[in-house]
Amino acid sequence: xxxxxxxxxxxxxxxxxxxxxxxxxxxxxxxxxxxxxxxxxxxxxxxxxxxxxxxxxxxxxxxxxxxxxxxxxxxxxxxxxxxxxxxxxxxxxxxxxxxxxxxxxxxxxxxxxxxxxxxxxxxxxxxxxxxxxxxxxxxxxxxxxxxxxxxxxxxxxxxxxxxxxxxxxxxxxxxxxxxxxxxxxxxxxxxxxxxxxxxxxxxxxxxxxxxxxxxxxxxxxxxxxxxxxxxxxxxxxxxxxxxxxxxxxxxxxxxxxxxxxxxxxxxxxxxxxxxxxxxxxxxxxxxxxxxxxxxxxxxxxxxxxxxxxxxxxxxxxxxxxxxxxxxxxxxxxxxxxxxxxxxxx
Ligand code: NCD
Ligand code: ZN
Ligand code: ZN
Numbered sequence: 001x002x003x004x005x006x007x008x009x010x011x012x013x014x015x016x017x018x019x020x021x022x023x024x025x026x027x028x029x030x031x032x033x034x035x036x037x038x039x040x041x042x043x044x045x046x047x048x049x050x051x052x053x054x055x056x057x058x059x060x061x062x063x064x065x066x067x068x069x070x071x072x073x074x075x076x077x078x079x080x081x082x083x084x085x086x087x088x089x090x091x092x093x094x095x096x097x098x099x100x101x102x103x104x105x106x107x108x109x110x111x112x113x114x115x116x117x118x119x120x121x122x123x124x125x126x127x128x129x130x131x132x133x134x135x136x137x138x139x140x141x142x143x144x145x146x147x148x149x150x151x152x153x154x155x156x157x158x159x160x161x162x163x164x165x166x167x168x169x170x171x172x173x174x175x176x177x178x179x180x181x182x183x184x185x186x187x188x189x190x191x192x193x194x195x196x197x198x199x200x201x202x203x204x205x206x207x208x209x210x211x212x213x214x215x216x217x218x219x220x221x222x223x224x225x226x227x228x229x230x231x232x233x234x235x236x237x238x239x240x241x242x243x244x245x246x247x248x249x250x251x252x253x254x255x256x257x258x259x260x261x262x263x264x265x266x267x268x269x270x271x272x273x274x275x276x277x278x279x280x281x282x283x284x285x286x287x288x289x290x291x292x293x294x295x296x297x298x299x300x301x302x303x304x305x306x307x308x309x310x311x312x313x314x315x316x317x318x319x320x321x322x323x324x325x326x327x328x329x330x331x332x333x334x335x336x337x338x339x340x341x342x343x344x345x
Contacts, residue, residue: 002313003312004276004285004311005308005311006293006308007294007308008306008308009032009033009272009293009305010034010244010293011033011248012243012244013134013194013245013246014245015039017250019058019325023062024250024329025248025266025322025324026069027063027064027067028248029069029271030067030069032268032271032272033271034070034305035302037072037096038055038059038073039099040074040075040076041076041099041101041107042055043108045078045108046073047075047081047111049075049085052092053092053094055073072097074095074097074098074134075089075098076101077098077099077100077101077122078111078112078113079114081119083121083122086125087125087129089131095131096302097131097133097134097171097300098122098131098134099134099135100112100113100133100135101113102140102153105149105219106136107263126168132171132300133161134170134171134173135171135172135173137150137153137157137173139153139156147221147223149220150176150179150220151180154179158170162187167190169190169191169192170191171191172192172193173247174195174199174220175194176220176222176223177223177230178230181230181233184242189240189241191241192241192296192299193234193241193242194245194247194296195245196245196247196265197271197332198247199228200232200275201274202222203222203223203225204221204222206222207222214256214258215330215334217265218264219264221263232281235278235287236291237284238287239287239290239295240290241295242295243290243291243295243296244271244275244291244296246268246271248266249266250324251329252324252325252327253329253330256330265332266330266331267331269319269322270318270331270332270338272309273311273316273338273341273342274338275291275292277338277339280340293305310342311342311343312340313340315337316337317337317338318337318338319334320334321334
């Protein structure tokens with residue numbers, strides 16, 4: 001049987017929500033990954049170091065006994081965040097980045113940044129204190145086509161930030177387009193990108209196959225097949241600048257299957273196996289360990305994890321649904337087969 005052994009991986013982009021919902025999902029991630037960058041888009045958002053640290057404590061308390069999973073916390077940038085908060089975050093061993101959500105771009109982004117001009121002093125402080133900037137890279141002007149929002153963000157915002165702050169480390173999160181891949185490759189090592197498992201596996205047809213499929217709706221929305229292939233080429237052939245960030249984003253079933261279904265795909269139950277399926281499509285695992293376990297740690301200047309995990313080429317069937325506090329959650333590939341199984345060494 002085919003087997004792949006890699007250093008224990010990390011998830012560089014994860015939503016776990018809070019309280020009972022967080023308790024329902026956190027161990028799916030903790031079983032597979034040693035660490036994860038925890039997104040701050042709670043309601044209300046995580047806008048202070050004190051909030052980030054107490055959120056971290058709640059996550060640690062929800063872990064199964066004996067788990068050594070390490071949640072890496074982030075701050076949510078707003079127009080009104082203080083420079084002092086950035087300085088405190090940069091000094092904290094538990095806070096690893098601050099996240100830019102353009103206001104209105106995605107789930108729980110209402111409190112996000114209204115215009116980049118509003119946070120120039122914060123970006124300045126982040127560059128000075130070497131706190132990475134994570135971006136949800138979509139322009140929000142209502143007249144921009146939803147499939148063009150990532151490219152518009154590069155042109156309107158990201159390139160400006162890069163020019164003004166050339167030594168600010170930036171992670172372009174959950175990239176979905178060939179334009180984003182090319183942009184990252186055109187920049188120096190201060191810019192990296194996360195790629196989700198689902199964007200490596202689905203294209204925009206999967207939103208509409210046999211009828212509208214709300215469980216394939218996330219932001220940025222999946223794009224055309226040629227964009228998916230560009231992401232797959234980046235993940236499998238460009239070690240160093242692209243790394244795994246699942247963007248696993250749990251929502252209750254009723255919020256997804258609704259007249260106005262919300263954005264987010266849950267992949268934490270099978271994240272590493274889903275990435276393996278994607279790499280298998282091009283039958284090229286040479287840089288799989290870099291993508292899953294090495295490149296992200298290097299970018300964040302954190303040590304590589306101890307230990308290894310093993311993937312076996314063996315089918316298993318995903319549950320139809322997962323308990324999610326007082327609701328249920330429909331996982332990616334619900335009721336279907338995944339062809340790789342993760343084993344713990
Ligand atoms: C994320 C969520 O649900 O929090 N949703 C999504 O579609 N990706 C937010 C985000 O990462 O943009
Ligand atoms: Zn996002
Ligand atoms: Zn996200």
